[in-house]
Amino acid sequence: MKLGRRVRQGRHELHGLSGLYALDALTGLELDQFEHHLHRCPPCENEVRGFRETATRLAQAVAASPPLALRERVLTAASATRQLAPEVREMPRTPIRLAGHPWLPRLAVAVAAAAVTAAVALGVVQSSTQQQLSRARAENRSVAAVLAAPDARLTVRRTTDGGLATVVASPSRHALIISTAGLPALSGGKVYELWFVTGQTARRAGLLPAPAAGRTAPLLASGVQPGDAVALTVEPAGGTNHPTTTPIVSVPLSG
Amino acid sequence: MPEHEEDLGGLLTMVAQGDEAAFEAAYDRLARPVYGLIRKVLRDPAQSEEVAQEVLLEVWRTASRFDATRGSAMTWVMTIAHRRAVDRVRSVSAETQREQKVSSFSAVPPEGVAETVESRLDAERARRCLDALTELQRQSITLAYYGGYTYPEVASLLSTALGTIKTRVRDGLIRMRDCMGVSW
Numbered sequence: 001m002k003l004g005r006r007v008r009q010g011r012h013e014l015h016g017l018s019g020l021y022a023l024d025a026l027t028g029l030e031l032d033q034f035e036h037h038l039h040r041c042p043p044c045e046n047e048v049r050g051f052r053e054t055a056t057r058l059a060q061a062v063a064a065s066p067p068l069a070l071r072e073r074v075l076t077a078a079s080a081t082r083q084l085a086p087e088v089r090e091m092p093r094t095p096i097r098l099a100g101h102p103w104l105p106r107l108a109v110a111v112a113a114a115a116v117t118a119a120v121a122l123g124v125v126q127s128s129t130q131q132q133l134s135r136a137r138a139e140n141r142s143v144a145a146v147l148a149a150p151d152a153r154l155t156v157r158r159t160t161d162g163g164l165a166t167v168v169a170s171p172s173r174h175a176l177i178i179s180t181a182g183l184p185a186l187s188g189g190k191v192y193e194l195w196f197v198t199g200q201t202a203r204r205a206g207l208l209p210a211p212a213a214g215r216t217a218p219l220l221a222s223g224v225q226p227g228d229a230v231a232l233t234v235e236p237a238g239g240t241n242h243p244t245t246t247p248i249v250s251v252p253l254s255g
Numbered sequence: 256m257p258e259h260e261e262d263l264g265g266l267l268t269m270v271a272q273g274d275e276a277a278f279e280a281a282y283d284r285l286a287r288p289v290y291g292l293i294r295k296v297l298r299d300p301a302q303s304e305e306v307a308q309e310v311l312l313e314v315w316r317t318a319s320r321f322d323a324t325r326g327s328a329m330t331w332v333m334t335i336a337h338r339r340a341v342d343r344v345r346s347v348s349a350e351t352q353r354e355q356k357v358s359s360f361s362a363v364p365p366e367g368v369a370e371t372v373e374s375r376l377d378a379e380r381a382r383r384c385l386d387a388l389t390e391l392q393r394q395s396i397t398l399a400y401y402g403g404y405t406y407p408e409v410a411s412l413l414s415t416a417l418g419t420i421k422t423r424v425r426d427g428l429i430r431m432r433d434c435m436g437v438s439w
Contacts, residue, residue, distance in 0.1 A: 019425035024341045025399040025406045049326050054432040056330040058400055059292040059337070061381040066290035066307055067300075071282060074308055078278055078315040086271065086319035 018044055022051035042150045042172050143220050146170045146177055159183060159232065159249040163214075167230060169253045175222040176230060176253065180208060181215045183248075189237030194221055196228045197250065205230065207239050228253050263328040264321070271318035278315055285311060288329070289336045296340040296403040306343055310336045341403040384434035392427030395420050 014037045020026050021034050038044050146152060149170035156166050163182030170176070178194060186192070192208040205221040221230070231247035263284055269277035289310050294303040313335055321331050385393055391413065398409045410420045 016421050016425055019428045020399065020406045020421060022428065023396065023399040023424065024337055025404065025409065025424070027345070027405050030406070050432050050437055051428045052326060052330050052334055053437045054428055054435060055337070055400055056327070056333045057377065057381040057431075057435050057437070058385070058396075059333045060288050060329070061378040061385075062291045062295045062401070063287040063378070064291035064294055066286050067304055070290070070304055070308060070311075071286065074282060074311045074315075075275070075279060077308070077312050079275060081312060081316055083271065083273060083315065084317050084319055 015041065015044055018047045019051055022048050022055060040172060142175065142222075143177055143218055146173050146175050146220065149173050153253075155251050157249050157251055160246075161248045165232060165249045165251070167251050167253075169224060169230070169251075171224065171226065171254055173222075174224045175220060176224055177218045177220055178208070178230065178232075179216055179218045180211075180232075183208075183211065183214075183216070185211070186234060190234055191237060191239055192216075192232050193235040193239045193243070194219065195231045195233065195243055195247075196221075196224060197231050197247075198225065198227055198229075202231070202243050204239070204241065208232070224253055226254060264323050267314075267318045267321045267328050267331075270315060271321070281314065282311060285314065285329075285332055288333060292333060292336050293340045295401045296337070297343060302343065306339050307336075310339050313339075337400070337403075344403045345405075380435060384431050387434060388427045388430055389423070391415065391419075392423045392430070395423045396427050396431070399424060 014034055017026060017030060017034045021031070021038075026034055038048065147168055149172055151172050152168050152170045154166065154168045156164055158164055159180075161184050163180060163184065165178060165180045165183075168177045180192070183192065194205040194208065195202040196205050197203075203223070205223070206219055208216045208219055210216070224230075229250050229252045231243070231250040233243045233245045233247050235244060263281065266277045266281045266284070270281055286307070290303060290307040293306045293310070294300065297303045297306065310332070314332055321328060325331075326334075385397070388396070394413055395409055395415075398404050398412060399406070402409075404412065406420060407417065409424075410417045413420065415423075
């Protein structure tokens with residue numbers, strides 16, 4: 001065993017440890033790091049689950065009868081052993097939680113479903129070439145994946161200029177979807193630009209598409225990092241590298 | 256999921272409620288796979304019997320923690336069994352214990368007595384899927400799972416880079432999973 005190997009591993013490398021974890025082949029720091037990662041990575045959890053089911057088949061392939069006396073010993077020991085009480089969970093988790101609007105889950109699902117439908121429709125209508133079509137399809141799959149993520153969280157906020165911004169964010173997928181309704185129409189080629197904001201830094205996250213009937217179609221923005229908020233500003237045509245106006249809305253993405 | 260799997264999950268629910276008859280039935284379903292896997296990892300029959308007893312008692316004790324939404328009942332048990340087996344391999348006292356207990360094992364029934372046709376077919380399919388892997392995938396998986404070796408130990412035994420083992424194990428498990436039609 002090489003002792004000098006890297007101590008910290010990137011997220012991507014951690015993900016690759018799922019197989020070794022499922023076979024109980026990880027130890028020490030790597031085991032700790034992967035278990036820490038696992039709680040934040042539903043796709044990894046799923047993969048580990050599938051691998052464990054697979055390993056079970058390998059176990060069954062080597063089944064062998066234990067000594068007959070074991071049965072009596074185990075049954076006797078069981079009757080003299082107190083069992084663990086079940087873990088009682090506080091609340092069942094709903095797939096999409098609403099920040100600040102506990103009465104809205106059904107609306108959330110409706111909005112999510114509408115968002116997918118809109119994305120699919122727009123993808124098909126606006127694409128004239130096969131390449132555009134497959135790009136649109138890939139994007140729609142990503143949109144659907146964010147909406148389906150177990151940690152997806154939906155937030156609806158009114159902007160300071162009026163109108164609503166709807167954000168569905170999934171930290172585990174490092175992505176969010178934003179759509180708006182009723183935002184003021186912009187003149188002179190100006191655009192609504194999206195930013196990921198951490199402290200004083202803002203990273204470009206895309207431009208809202210032009211509105212149709214007062215609504216903008218869902219925009220997928222990837223690259224969300226822990227602690228980010230998402231913000232919208234009004235910028236000159238084509239967008240800028242740094243925000244030049246005060247955000248009209250800002251939504252924290254975690255916690 | 257095989258048809259008989261449903262029964263085991265139901266049995267565990269009854270076991271969690273303290274039903275000893277259900278535990279007896281669960282024992283009859285679990286004893287062979289649990290003991291077989293532990294024996295494969297530890298090899299020593301006396302130690303294997305001891306660890307199998309711990310595992311089966313653990314099933315009785317913690318049955319309330321089994322959650323059918325997170326995996327099958329058989330996998331819940333086999334995960335406990337494999338962890339206990341590798342814990343035994345990796346514990347510092349393993350060497351001394353192994354030497355003390357070499358000659359103290361009891362009567363074993365003839366192989367195949369409790370084996371159903373169904374489980375024999377499952378086993379055959381698992382073996383065939385294992386054979387369909389590349390040599391390195393198969394060796395990495397069997398050394399880790401059946402051998403109870405750690406990731407660096409597997410890499411060393413196969414004189415292969417750690418990163419390569421990591422990829423081969425994951426790729427191999429994906430192929431196995433698809434080959435066996437695992438639905439999780």
